[in-house]
Amino acid sequence: MVSPRTSRWNVRLPDLAGSRALVTGASDGVGVEIARGLAGAGADVVLPVRTRAKGERAIAGIRAELPRASIDLVDLDLADLGSVRRCAEALHTDGRAIDLVVLNAGMIALGQRQRSTSVDGLELHFQTNHLGHFxxxxxxxxxxxxGRARVTAQSSLAAAHLGIHWDDLQLERGYSAFKAYGASKVALSLFALELGRRSDAAGWGITTNLSHPGIAITNIGPAALRDSRRVGVRIARRAMEAGVGGTPAEASLTAQFAVASPDAAPGTLYGPGGFMHLQGPPRPQPIYRRVSDVAAAERIWAISEQIAGVRFPAVVARGDQGSS
Incomplete structure (x- = not known):
């Protein structure tokens, strides 16, 4: 088996000493490799984790290679809005500005035919992948x-082919895990790009872009894909079986580049530059049609504020800018 730490490519990151980075979903898989890369460039990294034991193992693994790595844990379960609030309170208590953010955490319940909900009663993919981050x-x-933060949201190839079901946002009818996953990744991507636009309008100093990892060869991937009958999932499974995919270390490079490289631009999607964007070094790619829809971004923003019970500062409507 190929080591998850093996990579045919690398990215050159600037000196990140003195910066504070936050990476969700970094207790294993692609996320821990993103954290490893940022820590290796000198960033002080905070890992919001659902399971402390996994987070501690991730830190031990990074420090085995980088003994001086500065990494902290904070508790976070994105499927629990109460946990999200407590995580934010802990970060405010710490008080440090945050310079780099990768919204990487995500889940996909392939093979699970029954719709699952969070402790808040929301469809689990929607809350874990999008609403908790929002x-x-x-x-x-x-x-x-x-921190004039750079924020990168981890999108997915699924966002190119699937969309949000506006008349059934929680997928109470016609549920499938793949459909729920794709919709949640579209929602997260729309949110991230809208965050950048609102920051520009309001002067928040935050810039945003998107990354996607291609297909990562992980221990859970083949098992999760084994029983699914969807065409897109069959293609992904066959690609992995044929060796067309990246290790977690390789799949992490697009997010590392997008969030930290001086060559990465706001409002851009970065993905693997190889065959069918399944693997390869980071390259800019066309933003998916559904993700570039500004009206849809404003719509999911308003819905997300309502469902999550949170409010961002008001921003002057785009049509009113420059009016007296």
Missing amino acids: ALVAAILPLLSR
């Missing part, structure tokens, strides 16, 4: 603004 960013916006 609420977290709203709660720590002052820390991000102080």
